[in-house]
Amino acid sequence: MLIIPLDKKISKPIYRQIVDKIAKLIESDTLKEDDTLPSTRRLSEQLGISRQTVVQAYEELWSLGYLRSSQGAYTKIRKRPSIVKKHNRGKMTMDYEKEIIGKQKAGFINALIKTKNATTEQTKIIDMSAMDLDSSIFPVDTFRKTMNNVLKQYPPSLLNYGDPQGYRPLIEWISQRMLTHSIDVFPDEILLTDGISQAFELLVKLFTERGDTVFVESPGYRQALSLLAAHGVNVIGVPMKVNGMDLKVLKKKLEASVKMNKRPKFIYTVPTFHNPTGITITQQHRERLISLCLDYSVPLIEDSFEEEIRYYNRVVLPIKSMDHHQIVFYLGTFSKVLFPGLRIGWLAGEKGIIKKLTALKKLTHLSSNTLTQAALYEFCKAGHYERFIKKVNDHYASKMSTAIKLMKECLSFDQVSWHNPSGGYLFWLKVDVSSENESDLLKLCEKNGVKVLGGSKFFIEAPESVYLRVCVSSTNIDEIKKGIRILSISIRDFLTNRA
Amino acid sequence: MLIIPLDKKISKPIYRQIVDKIAKLIESDTLKEDDTLPSTRRLSEQLGISRQTVVQAYEELWSLGYLRSSQGAYTKIRKRPSIVKKHNRGKMTMDYEKEIIGKQKAGFINALIKTKNATTEQTKIIDMSAMDLDSSIFPVDTFRKTMNNVLKQYPPSLLNYGDPQGYRPLIEWISQRMLTHSIDVFPDEILLTDGISQAFELLVKLFTERGDTVFVESPGYRQALSLLAAHGVNVIGVPMKVNGMDLKVLKKKLEASVKMNKRPKFIYTVPTFHNPTGITITQQHRERLISLCLDYSVPLIEDSFEEEIRYYNRVVLPIKSMDHHQIVFYLGTFSKVLFPGLRIGWLAGEKGIIKKLTALKKLTHLSSNTLTQAALYEFCKAGHYERFIKKVNDHYASKMSTAIKLMKECLSFDQVSWHNPSGGYLFWLKVDVSSENESDLLKLCEKNGVKVLGGSKFFIEAPESVYLRVCVSSTNIDEIKKGIRILSISIRDFLTNRA
Numbered sequence: 001m002l003i004i005p006l007d008k009k010i011s012k013p014i015y016r017q018i019v020d021k022i023a024k025l026i027e028s029d030t031l032k033e034d035d036t037l038p039s040t041r042r043l044s045e046q047l048g049i050s051r052q053t054v055v056q057a058y059e060e061l062w063s064l065g066y067l068r069s070s071q072g073a074y075t076k077i078r079k080r081p082s083i084v085k086k087h088n089r090g091k092m093t094m095d096y097e098k099e100i101i102g103k104q105k106a107g108f109i110n111a112l113i114k115t116k117n118a119t120t121e122q123t124k125i126i127d128m129s130a131m132d133l134d135s136s137i138f139p140v141d142t143f144r145k146t147m148n149n150v151l152k153q154y155p156p157s158l159l160n161y162g163d164p165q166g167y168r169p170l171i172e173w174i175s176q177r178m179l180t181h182s183i184d185v186f187p188d189e190i191l192l193t194d195g196i197s198q199a200f201e202l203l204v205k206l207f208t209e210r211g212d213t214v215f216v217e218s219p220g221y222r223q224a225l226s227l228l229a230a231h232g233v234n235v236i237g238v239p240m241k242v243n244g245m246d247l248k249v250l251k252k253k254l255e256a257s258v259k260m261n262k263r264p265k266f267i268y269t270v271p272t273f274h275n276p277t278g279i280t281i282t283q284q285h286r287e288r289l290i291s292l293c294l295d296y297s298v299p300l301i302e303d304s305f306e307e308e309i310r311y312y313n314r315v316v317l318p319i320k321s322m323d324h325h326q327i328v329f330y331l332g333t334f335s336k337v338l339f340p341g342l343r344i345g346w347l348a349g350e351k352g353i354i355k356k357l358t359a360l361k362k363l364t365h366l367s368s369n370t371l372t373q374a375a376l377y378e379f380c381k382a383g384h385y386e387r388f389i390k391k392v393n394d395h396y397a398s399k400m401s402t403a404i405k406l407m408k409e410c411l412s413f414d415q416v417s418w419h420n421p422s423g424g425y426l427f428w429l430k431v432d433v434s435s436e437n438e439s440d441l442l443k444l445c446e447k448n449g450v451k452v453l454g455g456s457k458f459f460i461e462a463p464e465s466v467y468l469r470v471c472v473s474s475t476n477i478d479e480i481k482k483g484i485r486i487l488s489i490s491i492r493d494f495l496t497n498r499a
Numbered sequence: 500m501l502i503i504p505l506d507k508k509i510s511k512p513i514y515r516q517i518v519d520k521i522a523k524l525i526e527s528d529t530l531k532e533d534d535t536l537p538s539t540r541r542l543s544e545q546l547g548i549s550r551q552t553v554v555q556a557y558e559e560l561w562s563l564g565y566l567r568s569s570q571g572a573y574t575k576i577r578k579r580p581s582i583v584k585k586h587n588r589g590k591m592t593m594d595y596e597k598e599i600i601g602k603q604k605a606g607f608i609n610a611l612i613k614t615k616n617a618t619t620e621q622t623k624i625i626d627m628s629a630m631d632l633d634s635s636i637f638p639v640d641t642f643r644k645t646m647n648n649v650l651k652q653y654p655p656s657l658l659n660y661g662d663p664q665g666y667r668p669l670i671e672w673i674s675q676r677m678l679t680h681s682i683d684v685f686p687d688e689i690l691l692t693d694g695i696s697q698a699f700e701l702l703v704k705l706f707t708e709r710g711d712t713v714f715v716e717s718p719g720y721r722q723a724l725s726l727l728a729a730h731g732v733n734v735i736g737v738p739m740k741v742n743g744m745d746l747k748v749l750k751k752k753l754e755a756s757v758k759m760n761k762r763p764k765f766i767y768t769v770p771t772f773h774n775p776t777g778i779t780i781t782q783q784h785r786e787r788l789i790s791l792c793l794d795y796s797v798p799l800i801e802d803s804f805e806e807e808i809r810y811y812n813r814v815v816l817p818i819k820s821m822d823h824h825q826i827v828f829y830l831g832t833f834s835k836v837l838f839p840g841l842r843i844g845w846l847a848g849e850k851g852i853i854k855k856l857t858a859l860k861k862l863t864h865l866s867s868n869t870l871t872q873a874a875l876y877e878f879c880k881a882g883h884y885e886r887f888i889k890k891v892n893d894h895y896a897s898k899m900s901t902a903i904k905l906m907k908e909c910l911s912f913d914q915v916s917w918h919n920p921s922g923g924y925l926f927w928l929k930v931d932v933s934s935e936n937e938s939d940l941l942k943l944c945e946k947n948g949v950k951v952l953g954g955s956k957f958f959i960e961a962p963e964s965v966y967l968r969v970c971v972s973s974t975n976i977d978e979i980k981k982g983i984r985i986l987s988i989s990i991r992d993f994l995t996n997r998a
Binding site for chain 2 (some may be wrong): 062064066086099100102103106110113135136140150151152155156158159182183201206207316317326330338340341352353358365367388487
């Protein structure tokens with residue numbers, strides 16, 4: 001006889017008490033495969049409960065796989081597989097890299113993973129490699145109050161699915177705000193994205209197929225290069241000169257590509273405070289670039305990630321501001337000014353394309369994060385963003401001035417050259433030794449206590465000399481001073497020991 | 500002589516006053532192409548300011564494209580193109596669909612755009628088409644307080660770039676929470692994503708190439724089907740029966756695919772409260788499914804978007820809980836319980852794959868939205884999530900019971916059939932007429948005042964009869980009653996008029 005102690009006082013329903021007890025008896029092997037349970041009528045009589053309750057329990061046991069059903073009755077015990085405990089798993093039978101992913105793709109992704117680990121190693125080192133922001137100046141308290149008001153005053157539907165194009169008032173605010181940079185577009189020409197990378201990927205998805213060609217600056221933004229590689233796009237580098245992309249080479253390559261019927265699907269450029277070189281191209285250069293794009297019917301993606309970070313009040317107008325024929329797609333972001341953790345960027349371009357990109361975005365991101373977009377909108381509307389930009393400029397300008405001064409002092413020797421950026425967070429040092437020396441020099445720097453990025457990974461084709469990208473955004477002034485000294489000593493020592 | 504009125508009292512720097520004045524003279528055509536400006540020395544004497552200030556102004560004018568430089572002097576006026584005003588643009592010269600995107604892809608995306616518009620037409624209609632949540636019960640105030648505390652107590656670095664894998668404490672909380680569903684995995688086996696769609700796309704990116712084959716349920720989740728189509732994946736449908744995917748057909752198709760050397764890269768299934776049919780498959784079915792996957796070495800993607808929405812306390816264990824050999828990838832989300840606008844879901848699976856997916860995620864989303872993840876973590880940790888699930892279950896259970904009762908009353912006639920779901924928000928009605936009638940029936944329903952979804956778009960191959968997906972999540976009880984009555988009258992009328 002099956003003994004099932006029931007407790008009518010506890011909140012657990014009776015049928016569930018029966019289920020749990022019988023499941024336990026099976027798991028502990030007290031009840032064995034093909035053992036027979038009493039009929040529902042008999043058990044209900046034994047337990048003094050309704051037959052319906054027993055039926056419910058047996059149905060549940062059946063749905064859990066503990067009973068076999070035959071001729072409408074559920075009375076034979078079935079041994080179901082046990083639940084898998086993490087410390088007690090079977091052998092992995094699948095070789096994912098070989099059977100599913102493929103060696104080539106797996107190799108590419110494993111390289112990305114390695115890169116990632118390399119940047120998060122030591123703690124005592126002065127890290128001038130990452131372009132993180134200095135969060136100590138974030139206006140968190142103002143944002144907290146804004147967020148609190150939004151959650152108090154907005155309807156709860158704000159937390160439901162939202163418009164995949166983004167929170168409309170923020171879109172409208174951005175369309176107004178871009179006027180200060182002389183970009184004049186309609187709200188329907190703007191798509192909010194989770195930062196510039198998502199915007200860029202959407203364009204890559206829409207404009208390219210595997211095997212298509214695109215042109216980029218070399219050296220250029222690493223993240224964009226990896227993304228293009230991940231999409232199987234054929235990337236052609238146009239060399240960066242002191243004043244920007246070499247337009248003669250660009251023209252030649254465009255000419256050749258048209259002849260070979262391999263016109264690039266777009267040209268990707270970072271015209272202001274270029275990453276990694278820090279270069280800002282002139283108005284004339286911008287005009288020539290856009291007119292080349294028009295001549296060859298190639299869309300231009302203008303990544304203006306640091307549009308706001310101009311310390312010296314110097315104006316350079318975005319290429320988008322000269323875009324008479326809707327050939328430029330402008331990528332903007334809040335992330336280089338404040339709160340990159342909110343992940344809010346945008347894309348401005350031709351309306352039909354924005355519609356298509358919105359549909360593509362919806363496939364992977366049903367909705368935007370409307371709460372943070374609404375909070376950012378209120379923050380901007382109240383003028384906090386404008387005020388904070390001023391603070392950011394002062395804050396980083398003083399870091400940058402310190403860095404420039406010290407670089408002049410410590411790094412003015414023959415084999416090292418660099419240009420003063422007019423904004424942004426980056427220095428791009430050329431060290432006049434063969435590029436094979438890069439990893440040794442980087443190791444020496446790290447050993448001495450400063451981490452910078454080696455330039456080679458920013459190039460499409462390997463460079464001839466060593467380049468170093470030095471970033472001053474996330475370090476404080478003392479660290480910058482110390483870091484640049486260590487850097488100069490390391491380079492000096494390296495050059496001396498080589499000689 | 501150039502007359503430039505300067506105002507030393509205003510905060511605008513002198514050099515910028517010069518820049519603005521000269522730019523204005525050029526834009527207004529007072530200064531013309533090739534006009535000559537005074538030398539820097541002369542202008543500085545005229546204005547009684549330092550020569551350096553004039554040099555700075557001329558440099559700026561040059562960088563803005565207003566001057567030509569020759570032999571080190573910047574004195575000839577250059578007409579730069581004017582800034583483009585949105586109402587005054589030139590003709591669009593690019594035919595994006597033809598020249599860049601390609602007709603086929605453009606057609607696919609334009610169809611997506613159309614679909615979207617179709618769902619946002621009328622306002623008076625009772626909308627039983629979308630699976631939105633009822634935001635009126637969201638615990639917004641509790642969340643507001645949680646968010647406020649997070650922004651008060653966490654360091655500002657929370658708002659900086661975060662870990663692309665997701666906010667660690669939330670990952671750990673989820674790994675604990677999944678134990679209540681008998682899934683036992685390490686935190687390193689979890690990746691946080693912006694909802695299930697992002698998780699699914701990452702798997703598609705990692706596991707498939709264009710032209711690869713995958714198996715899905717037919718009918719199945721539309722969004723997933725569109726996403727697969729966007730990736731150029733060859734989708735094979737396995738018919739859904741009353742008790743789930745037809746496993747005999749699945750086995751045959753697996754057999755055939757292996758013979759043709761086209762083994763699917765994965766099988767995608769929604770085993771619990773399947774969308775669109777509402778079916779929950781049994782334990783035995785789950786066991787057979789996973790053992791087929793093991794036999795044929797095919798990973799299984801288990802989309803458990805509504806794991807928590809079980810009204811009747813009935814337990815069915817996720818397939819992942821039986822995954823001894825790390826062949827199952829489990830997709831979970833908060834979005835069907837609360838705050839879909841926060842966009843937080845997750846993926847649980849083999850550690851090496853999670854690492855690769857994290858690297859892929861980082862390519863397009865440098866970081867997660869750490870603020871909302873941290874706020875959700877605190878909300879969960881305080882027990883609010885657990886409490887809210889109970890409320891959600893009660894809330895939707897009463898909607899569902901109302902709907903079931905009324906459906907039995909109104910829709911119990913010969914040509915209509917359906918199954919009571921054991922949870923979730925969906926009914927799947929079969930109307931026994933040829934599927935060609937779908938759009939006419941839908942039109943009639945809309946005309947009468949209720950909107951539901953036609954079933955055909957959920958199928959890989961066109962179905963024989965008409966199916967309707969009826970959702971009760973976002974409507975209130977009165978609307979549900981009214982909606983189902985209108986639905987039954989519409990179907991009756993339609994069938995009568997046809998006969």
